[in-house]
Amino acid sequence: MKLSQISLRAKFLPGKNFKEFNEECWSIAEMYWTFLREYNTDGVRECVISVGDDPSEVDKITSYQGFREVYKQINFDQYFDMNPFEKKSLQLDLIHSGMTTIGGLEKWDTEPLLKAYKYCLDNDLNYKFFINSRYKRSPNCQWKLGLWCEWEINCFKLFWVLFDKTGREINRDFITEGEPSGGEIVYYLDYKWDNNNYITIRNKSRQNIEMWKIKIL
Numbered sequence: 017m018k019l020s021q022i023s024l025r026a027k028f029l030p031g032k033n034f035k036e037f038n039e040e041c042w043s044i045a046e047m048y049w050t051f052l053r054e055y056n057t058d059g060v061r062e063c064v065i066s067v068g069d070d071p072s073e074v075d076k077i078t079s080y081q082g083f084r085e086v087y088k089q090i091n092f093d094q095y096f097d098m099n100p101f102e103k104k105s106l107q108l109d110l111i112h113s114g115m116t117t118i119g120g121l122e123k124w125d126t127e128p129l130l131k132a133y134k135y136c137l138d139n140d141l142n143y144k145f146f147i148n149s150r151y152k153r154s155p156n157c158q159w160k161l162g163l164w165c166e167w168e169i170n171c172f173k174l175f176w177v178l179f180d181k182t183g184r185e186i187n188r189d190f191i192t193e194g195e196p197s198g199g200e201i202v203y204y205l206d207y208k209w210d211n212n213n214y215i216t217i218r219n220k221s222r223q224n225i226e227m228w229k230i231k232i233l
Contacts, residue, residue: 063114187232
């Protein structure tokens with residue numbers, strides 16, 4: 017069975033801004049998980065790395081069918097004094113430490129976890145990608161178009177990018193943006209050329225509902 021989700025989440029703590037922390041933790045967790053889509057986890061589909069400031073709970077694991085949760089310690093005051101890159105770096109370390117702890121208990125091959133960690137570092141902790149990793153040609157085959165996502169700790173942004181038939185970028189334009197937790201929508205988007213000038217973008221998870229109709233040329 018393949019892993020469907022990795023989450024980094026703060027447990028409720030009085031006086032701590034755990035909601036803000038949780039909202040900021042989407043992009044790095046998704047980036048790390050992306051490299052592990054084919055990772056064999058022997059029936060475990062979801063892993064949660066829970067964080068808090070209680071040292072007595074460190075590495076405690078909660079298990080039930082298809083789910084594993086591990087606790088890691090964090091200093092929230094230090095976290096909220098960090099700049100965005102430092103925050104992302106700490107998030108990655110917590111996620112990787114948590115997954116390594118779970119992987120050791122489950123006797124998984126932990127080499128893919130290390131590769132996922134290095135993959136995030138090699139990309140400077142920037143989760144930016146073309147949706148479905150491909151382009152679609154216009155009906156006249158003169159143009160290619162892709163949907164580009166930039167998923168940061170404070171927002172996600174979606175763009176369309178137009179190329180000529182040689183692969184040279186012609187134009188890039190903004191479509192929408194939202195809270196980091198809303199970024200998962202990009203996994204469900206599909207699009208098609210209506211003609212040589214317009215595209216339609218649909219959400220496959222909502223009865224293929226039309227989201228945007230955009231004039232490209």
